[in-house]
Amino acid sequence: NAGVTQTPKFRVLKTGQSMTLLCAQDMNHEYMYWYRQDPGMGLRLIHYSVGEGTTAKGEVPDGYNVSRLKKQNFLLGLESAAPSQTSVYFCASSFLDRDPRNQPQHFGDGTRLSIL
Amino acid sequence: GENVEQHPSTLSVQEGDSAVIKCTYSDSASNYFPWYKQELGKRPQLIIDIRSNVGEKKDQRIAVTLNKTAKHFSLHITETQPEDSAVYFCAASIPVNKFYFGSGTKLNVKP
Numbered sequence: 473n474a475g476v477t478q479t480p481k482f483r484v485l486k487t488g489q490s491m492t493l494l495c496a497q498d499m500n501h502e503y504m505y506w507y508r509q510d511p512g513m514g515l516r517l518i519h520y521s522v523g524e525g526t527t528a529k530g531e532v533p534d535g536y537n538v539s540r541l542k543k544q545n546f547l548l549g550l551e552s553a554a555p556s557q558t559s560v561y562f563c564a565s566s567f568l569d570r571d572p573r574n575q576p577q578h579f580g581d582g583t584r585l586s587i588l
Numbered sequence: 589g590e591n592v593e594q595h596p597s598t599l600s601v602q603e604g605d606s607a608v609i610k611c612t613y614s615d616s617a618s619n620y621f622p623w624y625k626q627e628l629g630k631r632p633q634l635i636i637d638i639r640s641n642v643g644e645k646k647d648q649r650i651a652v653t654l655n656k657t658a659k660h661f662s663l664h665i666t667e668t669q670p671e672d673s674a675v676y677f678c679a680a681s682i683p684v685n686k687f688y689f690g691s692g693t694k695l696n697v698k699p
Contacts (some may be wrong), residue, residue: 505687512692514689514691515679516677517687520686538623575685576634579633
């Protein structure tokens with residue numbers, strides 16, 4: 473199993489450009505998440521999804537949009553990139569148990585995004 | 589929302605010594621506390637976790653303790669080795685599966 477796969481791994485954008493980051497998981501997980509990681513600030517939740525067709529805002533959603541059209545895929549979009557969005561982006565997924573206790577997250581390898 | 593604070597931000601120990609990293613949380617609804625290790629340029633990897641109905645959990649050289657009353661939990665690494673050098677993150681999760689992370693501790697184990 474590949475687990476959680478993120479594409480691309482690296483990308484450089486100019487201010488104002490748009491792009492989409494793709495996250496795919498093959499573990500049949502219900503929950504998927506997008507985080508950004510900046511130096512000294514840990515992981516901050518951008519958006520998350522509790523199932524196909526549903527999304528919700530996290531701590532830092534401004535400037536980003538997401539879609540979950542298929543259970544295995546979670547897309548993160550930047551409509552008009554800004555230098556403040558330079559970061560490492562991590563996707564994660566987790567399982568929803570029958571007894572809905574919290575379950576650990578599985579992370580992808582990350583996408584390094586630089587916006588000039 | 590939940591607020592997770594983690595200390596220290598950096599920790600340097602001699603090989604063989606113990607390392608302790610502490611986290612506090614604010615939301616009493618948090619009931620799951622995972623710890624992640626992240627090596628440079630790599631993904632965070634789960635190393636140990638604890639649920640709110642348990643006070644302590646151990647896995648070989650690592651252990652986690654939880655004090656629900658005081659809302660704090662700690663990671664203990666004994667007999668540290670150079671390969672333990674990494675950034676460690678604590679997290680607290682409120683139902684269901686919504687995670688809040690600490691800011692990380694950079695652990696340096698000196699040979």
